[in-house]
Amino acid sequence: MQQQQLIDEVKTLMDLVARNTTSLTDSVMELDVREYTDAALFNREKLELFRNYPQFVGPSCLLPAAGDYFAFDDTGVPILIVRQSDGSLRAFVNICSHRGAPLNECEHGNARKGRMFSCPYHGWSYDLEGKLIGVPFGNEGFTGIDRSALGLRPLDVQEKHGMIFVMPNPEKTFNIDEVLGGIGERLSGFGFEDHYYLGAKKVYTDFSWKLNMDTFHEYYHFEFLHPQSIATMAYSNIANYRQYGRNHSMSSPALAINELKSVPEAQWRPREYSSYVNYIFPNTVIFVVADHFQTWRVYPIAPDRSVVYHSMFLPHAPESPEEREQYENYFQMINDVAVTEDYGLVDKVHRGLQAGLARKVLIGRNEPGVQNMHRQLHDVLQPMVLG
Numbered sequence: 001m002q003q004q005q006l007i008d009e010v011k012t013l014m015d016l017v018a019r020n021t022t023s024l025t026d027s028v029m030e031l032d033v034r035e036y037t038d039a040a041l042f043n044r045e046k047l048e049l050f051r052n053y054p055q056f057v058g059p060s061c062l063l064p065a066a067g068d069y070f071a072f073d074d075t076g077v078p079i080l081i082v083r084q085s086d087g088s089l090r091a092f093v094n095i096c097s098h099r100g101a102p103l104n105e106c107e108h109g110n111a112r113k114g115r116m117f118s119c120p121y122h123g124w125s126y127d128l129e130g131k132l133i134g135v136p137f138g139n140e141g142f143t144g145i146d147r148s149a150l151g152l153r154p155l156d157v158q159e160k161h162g163m164i165f166v167m168p169n170p171e172k173t174f175n176i177d178e179v180l181g182g183i184g185e186r187l188s189g190f191g192f193e194d195h196y197y198l199g200a201k202k203v204y205t206d207f208s209w210k211l212n213m214d215t216f217h218e219y220y221h222f223e224f225l226h227p228q229s230i231a232t233m234a235y236s237n238i239a240n241y242r243q244y245g246r247n248h249s250m251s252s253p254a255l256a257i258n259e260l261k262s263v264p265e266a267q268w269r270p271r272e273y274s275s276y277v278n279y280i281f282p283n284t285v286i287f288v289v290a291d292h293f294q295t296w297r298v299y300p301i302a303p304d305r306s307v308v309y310h311s312m313f314l315p316h317a318p319e320s321p322e323e324r325e326q327y328e329n330y331f332q333m334i335n336d337v338a339v340t341e342d343y344g345l346v347d348k349v350h351r352g353l354q355a356g357l358a359r360k361v362l363i364g365r366n367e368p369g370v371q372n373m374h375r376q377l378h379d380v381l382q383p384m385v386l387g
């Protein structure tokens with residue numbers, strides 16, 4: 001968002017605060033409780049949402065230099081994404097053509113000498129374009145193979161508005177404009193191209209990936225679940241909702257927003273008074289706050305187990321060990337709030353869902369983000385057959 005859009009958004013939020021209300025949908029949504037527990041539905045979600053649907057990977061600044069790579073296997077297909085020397089991206093199925101080991105040494109790093117991957121199992125090597133360029137003992141051990149056909153299998157990867165998406169299914173391609181649904185313009189200006197990647201925290205949770213996502217899309221719970229943390233900084237149950245294709249973006253006012261009434265508009269620093277929860281269907285939230293942003297990517301493991309990657313992106317690299325430590329402490333503090341407050345409670349919600357009692361889960365008119373996620377899930381997964 002550009003300065004004038006941020007100012008307009010802050011004015012909208014000041015109006016919501018003055019009227020003590022929030023964006024509302026037309027009606028309350030009811031979900032069948034089995035949507036969170038049904039094994040057949042879970043398998044369809046894994047297939048249609050995590051194998052056949054483009055996945056948000058990260059902002060462009062995750063891979064700033066030639067040879068930078070990012071690897072993950074949480075969709076079920078091991079994926080390797082690599083920045084090329086011409087600045088473009090390529091993605092591959094991260095399975096060595098010899099006997100199938102993944103090629104990455106870490107989740108995130110730079111290729112060997114910036115230009116090749118060497119398999120940790122028997123040393124087959126590939127260049128950044130995925131071509132097989134080296135087979136140790138190959139002249140004797142692997143006579144008669146066609147090396148030109150044994151490169152890494154390519155995946156469709158695309159980058160726009162500072163966001164990287166990949167299609168896990170090698171048989172499929174995608175249209176990035178359709179996937180973004182216009183949210184790229186909304187998010188431009190938040191620095192997705194030039195921030196500094198501090199790192200990621202991986203948290204396993206013993207509940208549905210959808211329950212995990214639900215916690216991010218509403219501000220209704222702040223004063224009850226986060227009285228000593230988030231609710232000391234932001235209003236509860238006040239947010240402005242906007243829809244972009246299957247995605248959405250919600251802004252929320254800081255408690256101090258009315259200070260702006262005594263400041264001339266030309267001097268406003270709107271990002272200090274608003275934060276943004278941006279949902280990228282199906283499993284990602286990009287949280288923009290103050291001078292930086294974070295991503296939360298959630299993946300299903302089983303109907304009652306999921307994993308979340310919480311990544312931190314700063315406006316610049318820390319300039320000293322002390323500054324790095326300050327940022328690391330802040331990062332840990334935010335993660336701790338989610339783990340102890342949100343996940344601690346949601347863990348108990350999941351126990352209730354598993355009780356096997358027929359009932360409805362209710363999503364209020366004041367929870368448009370939660371409603372949107374489930375509406376989009378229904379749309380992609382129609383018809384839903386619940387066991």
Ligand code: FES
Pocket residue numbers: 096097098099100101119120121122123124
């Ligand atoms: S599995 Fe990669 S070299 Fe053997």
Ligand SMILES: [Fe+2]
Pocket residue numbers: 215221225226342
């Ligand atoms: Fe929360």
